[in-house]
Amino acid sequence: MTQKVETRVATKDVNPEWDEDLTILNPNESHPVSLIVYDDNKLSDEKMGEAEFDIGPLVQAAKINPNGLPNDTIVTRILPSSSNCLAKESSIFWEDGVVKQDMRLRLKNVECGEIEIQIRWIF
Numbered sequence: 001m002t003q004k005v006e007t008r009v010a011t012k013d014v015n016p017e018w019d020e021d022l023t024i025l026n027p028n029e030s031h032p033v034s035l036i037v038y039d040d041n042k043l044s045d046e047k048m049g050e051a052e053f054d055i056g057p058l059v060q061a062a063k064i065n066p067n068g069l070p071n072d073t074i075v076t077r078i079l080p081s082s083s084n085c086l087a088k089e090s091s092i093f094w095e096d097g098v099v100k101q102d103m104r105l106r107l108k109n110v111e112c113g114e115i116e117i118q119i120r121w122i123f
Contacts, residue, residue, distance in 0.1 A: 009040045023122075029059040037107060037115060049107025051085040051115060061092045062099045062121035069094050080106075087114050098122065 003024055010016030024033070032052040039046040061075040073094045080086035087106040092099060099121045107113035 011040070029056040031055075033119075035105065035115065035117075037113070047109075049110030049113045051105040051107050053085060053103060053105060055119070058092055058099060058101050058119060058121055061101075062123070064099075071095050075099065 005022040005024065007018045007020050007022065010018060033055050034050065034052045036050045037048040039048050057076055057078055064075060071094065075092045075094065078084070078086065078090045078092070080088060085105045085108060087104040090101055090103045092101045094100075100118055101120075102116070102118050104114055104116050107115065
């Protein structure tokens, strides 16, 4: 099952910040999550770049029982490689009983560009 979610359009901003929550239900951990960034123009939406990330490590970390772990306990780290879009090391950590992952993703098929996201596994 493919699921598509969209953020609001950030107008007249070369460095937009969305600060939005988007929910994906029952992600299949064997399929990567894909992001596509567009420039919203009056005539057409121009594709600015794309990135994808593996949700498997977050799902696996969510299976660990967090009871007794202090906030900000790092469960695992993922290094940038040619097989992922990470621009820098990404940590999966526990915070207030929720497993989270902060990522800076390098956009593909574009001269340059990065996007920062945080994903959370909600029980």
